[in-house]
Amino acid sequence: MGRKKALVVGALGVIGRRLIQLLEETGGWDIVGVSRRVPDFPSKASYISVDMLDRADAEAKLAHLTDVTHVFYTAFQVRPTWAEHDAPNLAMLVNAVELVAAVSPVLEHVQLMEGNKIYGSHLGPFKTPAREDDPPHMLPNFYHTQESWLRQAQDGQRWTWSALRPQTVCGFAVGNPMNITTCIAVYATISKELGLPLRFPGKPGAYEAVYQVTDSALLARSMVWAATAGSAQNEVFNITNGDFFRWKNVWPRFAEYFEMALGDVQTIPLTEFMADKAPLWGRIVEREGLMHTPYADIAAWPFADYVFGTDWDVMTDTLKIRMAGFHDYVRSEEMFVELFDEFRARKAIP
Known part of the structure; x- marks a missing residue:
């Protein structure tokens, strides 16, 4: 060919x-x-x-x-x-x-x-x-x-x-903020800088609902x-990755990864509460020698609010693609950790 x-x-x-x-x-x-x-x-x-x-x-x-x-x-x-x-x-x-x-x-x-x-x-x-x-x-x-x-x-x-x-594609990209993995990493970094535990910022129902990513x-x-x-x-x-999860079961792993205490659910609109964090993020970037990306291009907080506000099950049937011949899969919890590692290696987060 x-x-x-x-x-x-x-x-x-x-x-x-x-x-x-x-x-x-x-x-x-x-x-x-x-x-x-x-x-x-x-x-x-x-x-x-x-x-x-x-x-x-x-x-x-x-x-x-x-x-x-x-x-x-x-x-x-x-x-x-x-x-x-x-x-x-x-x-x-x-x-x-x-x-x-x-x-x-x-x-x-x-x-x-x-x-x-x-x-x-x-x-x-x-x-x-x-x-x-x-x-x-x-x-x-x-x-x-x-x-x-x-x-x-x-x-x-x-x-x-x-x-x-x-569903909810996760990966590494600079200047493309509509990425839930980046939102989690930046939210965790800023929370840690402020001395806060890693609280789930979405709705209680979203913490419990079934979700999936790709x-x-x-x-x-x-x-x-x-x-x-x-x-x-x-x-x-x-x-999709082929599996399902609930945020309540992966959030403790995130807290462990960022070496933070695990907090409770505390629903806050990230679009509002992260709007004034550009100076703080700038200080983190300088101190840790991170790549310089405009704060507005780091994370799409309205997108994070949407994902973490989805308090109903999000599940799709992926049998058709498997029956047609594509059999790859990924464990979502492991994917998040590997992506956090890549963000650190590329100096996108500390």
């Missing part, structure tokens, strides 16, 4: 970054990353700075990609309300797929990154474990909009598609599998 060429849209996020690293490690891939920023890590990939919402800009900068075989779409643009997510996120996908398909006759596969919010996991209790053939929540939902468009766009084409639905390295492996395995073509798959 000849070399393949991947276009990774959203190349510097938690998901895209880890995928590019895996493709480089695997070999046999030429890689082009699309992002709005320049990479902050060594990479053999080439990078294009493109505003994917600007059709003309995208057309001009993607026109030379006549040999792309695989498009991995991981981009996401945040909007103030759920309904407002639809238009920009669909437009970026349409621009990426239409423009590449028009110039690259060797396009084989387009992979779309979705998420469990398609089931309404962000709204409140939903049917668990959620299966891929469950209906979406009351629309609009941009994942559903994107997938519906992609299904129609692929009809009659020689290329195929796949979609993956992870390791970015595991997700990257599933992406390559889904983009190349015959059993995954034109299919949708849930993907």
